[in-house]
Amino acid sequence: MVNVKRKKSNMESRGDKYFHIGVIILMTLFALIVLYPLWFMVIASVSNPDSVLNGEVWLWPDTIDFSGYVKIFNDPAIWTGYKNTILYTVIGTTLNIILTIPAGYALSRPNLPYRKYIMWFFIITMFFGGGLIPFYFLISSLGLIDSFWVLIIPQGLSVWNMFMVKAYYESNVSLELIEAAQMDGANQFRTFWSVILPISKPIIAVMILFYAVGRWNSYFDAMVFIRSENLYPLQIVLRNILIVNDNASGGITGEDIYERLRLANQIKYGVIIVSSLPIIMIYPLVQRFFKEGFLVGSFK
Amino acid sequence: MTETLKNKKTKSYTQYGVKRNWQLLAMLSGAIVFTAVFAYIPMYGVLIAFQEYNPALGIGGSPYIGLDNFTRFFESYQFSNLMINTFLVSFLGFIIGFPLPIIIALLLNTLRSTRMKGIFQTIFNAPHFISVVVLVGMLFLFFGEYGLINSLVLQFGGERISFFLESDWFRPLFIGSGNWQETGWSSIIYLAALAGVDPQLHEAAKIDGASRFKRILHIDFPAIFPTISIILILSVGSLLSVGYEKVLLMQTGTNLSTSEIISTYVYKIGLTGFTEPGYAAAIGLFNSLINVVLLIIANYSAKKFSENSLW
Numbered sequence: 001m002v003n004v005k006r007k008k009s010n011m012e013s014r015g016d017k018y019f020h021i022g023v024i025i026l027m028t029l030f031a032l033i034v035l036y037p038l039w040f041m042v043i044a045s046v047s048n049p050d051s052v053l054n055g056e057v058w059l060w061p062d063t064i065d066f067s068g069y070v071k072i073f074n075d076p077a078i079w080t081g082y083k084n085t086i087l088y089t090v091i092g093t094t095l096n097i098i099l100t101i102p103a104g105y106a107l108s109r110p111n112l113p114y115r116k117y118i119m120w121f122f123i124i125t126m127f128f129g130g131g132l133i134p135f136y137f138l139i140s141s142l143g144l145i146d147s148f149w150v151l152i153i154p155q156g157l158s159v160w161n162m163f164m165v166k167a168y169y170e171s172n173v174s175l176e177l178i179e180a181a182q183m184d185g186a187n188q189f190r191t192f193w194s195v196i197l198p199i200s201k202p203i204i205a206v207m208i209l210f211y212a213v214g215r216w217n218s219y220f221d222a223m224v225f226i227r228s229e230n231l232y233p234l235q236i237v238l239r240n241i242l243i244v245n246d247n248a249s250g251g252i253t254g255e256d257i258y259e260r261l262r263l264a265n266q267i268k269y270g271v272i273i274v275s276s277l278p279i280i281m282i283y284p285l286v287q288r289f290f291k292e293g294f295l296v297g298s299f300k
Numbered sequence: 301m302t303e304t305l306k307n308k309k310t311k312s313y314t315q316y317g318v319k320r321n322w323q324l325l326a327m328l329s330g331a332i333v334f335t336a337v338f339a340y341i342p343m344y345g346v347l348i349a350f351q352e353y354n355p356a357l358g359i360g361g362s363p364y365i366g367l368d369n370f371t372r373f374f375e376s377y378q379f380s381n382l383m384i385n386t387f388l389v390s391f392l393g394f395i396i397g398f399p400l401p402i403i404i405a406l407l408l409n410t411l412r413s414t415r416m417k418g419i420f421q422t423i424f425n426a427p428h429f430i431s432v433v434v435l436v437g438m439l440f441l442f443f444g445e446y447g448l449i450n451s452l453v454l455q456f457g458g459e460r461i462s463f464f465l466e467s468d469w470f471r472p473l474f475i476g477s478g479n480w481q482e483t484g485w486s487s488i489i490y491l492a493a494l495a496g497v498d499p500q501l502h503e504a505a506k507i508d509g510a511s512r513f514k515r516i517l518h519i520d521f522p523a524i525f526p527t528i529s530i531i532l533i534l535s536v537g538s539l540l541s542v543g544y545e546k547v548l549l550m551q552t553g554t555n556l557s558t559s560e561i562i563s564t565y566v567y568k569i570g571l572t573g574f575t576e577p578g579y580a581a582a583i584g585l586f587n588s589l590i591n592v593v594l595l596i597i598a599n600y601s602a603k604k605f606s607e608n609s610l611w
Contacts, residue, residue: 019512027407030424033480034484038426055451098330099331105327109321111321113316113321114318118328121332121335123611131584132544132563132566132571132584134342135338135342136571137348137359138341157335187323188327189323192327217429217430217432218545219433220545238434242434242436243433243436261445275431276430287418287422
C-alpha cells in the first residue's frame with residue numbers, strides 16, 4: 001500500500017502533465033509579447049526606413065543598414081549626453097551606496113538608540129512629502145539650479161531602498177555573529193567594516209542595480225533644473241529626439257512630414273537601442289543575487 | 301559565579317543606550333541629514349500653500365490667506381476633471397496590474413526546470429530597465445500616424461488612427477504600456493516569497509493526491525498572501541498618486557481632457573509659464589493628504605480583517 005502511494009507521488013498524473021505544458025505555452029506567449037517590441041526596435045533600426053514606414057518590416061530586417069547608427073554617432077549631443085549620464089550615474093550611485101548601506105545596517109540593529117523615533121522619522125517621508133513646488137524652492141535656495149550636482153545630491157538616498165537593506169540584514173545577520181566580533185574587541189565601526197560588509201555582496205549588488213538604473217533613466221529633474229546643454233543627461237537628449245519633434249508634428253500629415261519622419265524614425269530606432277543596451281546588459285549580471293537581496297520587510 | 305559573570309559580560313555587548321551605540325548613530329547620520337534636508341525642509345515649504353506667495357517676500361514674508369488656495373481649487377472647473385482622470389488612470393491600471401504579477405509568479409513557480417524559470421524571468425524583467433523617455437518614444441513609433449499598428453490597421457481595411465491625438469486612447473496606451481513594462485518586475489517580490497515555501501509541504505500534498513493546480517491554491521497562494529496584503533495596502537494608498545514623468549511625455553495638445561492629472565497640473569501651474577506657486581503647492585498638499593488618509597484606511601482595514609499590516 002505504502003509502495004503504491006510512493007510510486008504515485010513520483011509519477012506525474014496526466015492532469016499535472018497537461019497543466020505543466022499549458023503553463024509553458026502561456027509563459028512563452030507572454031515572453032513573446034514582452035520581447036516583440038524590443039525585437040522590432042532592433043530590426044527597424046537597421047532596415048530601410050521606407051519599408052519600415054510602409055509596414056513591410058515586422059519580423060526580419062530587409063537589409064542590414066547602419067547608416068542610422070552612423071548619424072547617431074556623428075551627433076555631438078548624443079556623445080555629451082552619454083558622457084554626462086555616465087558621470088551622473090557613477091558618482092551618484094557611489095554616493096547612494098555610501099549613504100544607504102551603513103544606514104540600513106544601523107536600522108537593523110535592535111540596540112540602535114532612539115530606534116522607534118528614527119524609524120518614524122524615515123517612514124513618514126515614504127508617504128508624505130512637501131511636493132514638487134517646495135522642493136523646487138529648496139533646490140533654488142541651495143543654489144543648485146543648473147549645476148552638475150543637482151542631479152547627484154538631492155537623489156542621494158531612497159528610503160525605500162534603505163529599508164530593503166535593513167530587511168536584508170535582519171534576516172542575514174545573527175546576534176551571535178555581532179557578539180562574537182565585539183567580544184574579540186571590535187567596535188561597531190570595525191564590526192561593520194570587517195564582519196558585515198564581507199557578507200553584504202548580494203544586497204550591495206542589488207542596490208547598485210536599483211540606484212544606477214534609476215539614475216540612468218531619469219529625465220524629470222534634469223528637465224526642471226538643468227538649462228545648459230553641456231550638462232544635459234542622455235535622457236533629455238533622447239527626449240528631444242524621440243518626443244518633442246513628434247508632439248510638434250502630431251496633428252499634421254503630408255509629404256514633407258512624411259519625408260521628415262522617414263529620416264527621423266531611423267535615428268529614433270537606433271537611439272533607443274544605443275541608450276537602453278548598456279542598462280539592460282548589467283541586469284543579468286546582478287540577477288543571481290536577487291533571491292538573497294530582494295527582500296521586503298515590515299516597518300517594525 | 302563564573303556563570304553569572306559570563307552572563308553579565310555577554311549582556312554588556314548588546315547593551316542599549318546612546319553612549320555604547322553612538323557609532324550606530326554615526327552610520328545613520330548621513331541618511332538622517334539627507335532626509336532632513338531633502339524631505340523635511342520641503343515639508344516646511346508647504347506653508348506657501350496657505351499664502352499668497354510672492355517670491356520677493358519669500359516664505360517668511362508672504363501674506364497668509366488661510367485656505368483660499370484650497371477653496372479656489374475645489375471650486376475651479378478643473379477640480380472634478382483632474383480627480384476623475386487621476387483616479388481612473390490609476391484604478392484601471394490597478395485592476396490589471398495588481399493580479400497579473402501574482403498569476404505570473406504562481407505559474408512561473410510551477411516550472412521545475414530552474415534554467416527555464418531563469419530565462420523567462422530575465423525576459424519578463426527586461427522592459428523594466430527601459431527609461432520612460434524610451435518607452436514613450438517606442439509608443440510614438442508603434443502607434444504614430446505611420447507606425448506599425450497603423451500599417452496593420454490599413455491592411456485590414458481600416459483608417460489610420462491618431463492614437464496620440466484622441467483622448468480616448470490615452471488610458472489604454474498608458475495602462476497597457478505600464479503593464480508591459482512592470483508586470484515581470486512586480487512578480488519578483490512574490491517569487492521571493494514563494495522560494496521560501498517548504499518543499500515538504502508540496503511532497504506531502506502530492507502523496508495525498510493533490511494536483512498541481514490544487515497545490516497552487518492551498519499551498520502557494522496562502523504562502524504569498526501576507527505579501528499580497530502588503531502590496532494591496534500600498535496600492536490603495538497610492539490610488540491618487542500618479543507620477544508626472546510618463547504622463548507629461550504622453551500628453552499632446554488634444555488628449556488633455558483625459559491625460560491631465562493632478563501631478564502634471566501642479567507641475568504646469570507651479571513651474572511653467574505664469575507660475576502660481578502657492579496655488580500649485582496647495583493642490584499638491586491636498587493630493588498628499590488624500591494619499592495618507594487612503595493609506596491609513598487601507599492599513600486599518602487590513603489589520604482588522606487579517607494579521608497583515610504595514611504597522
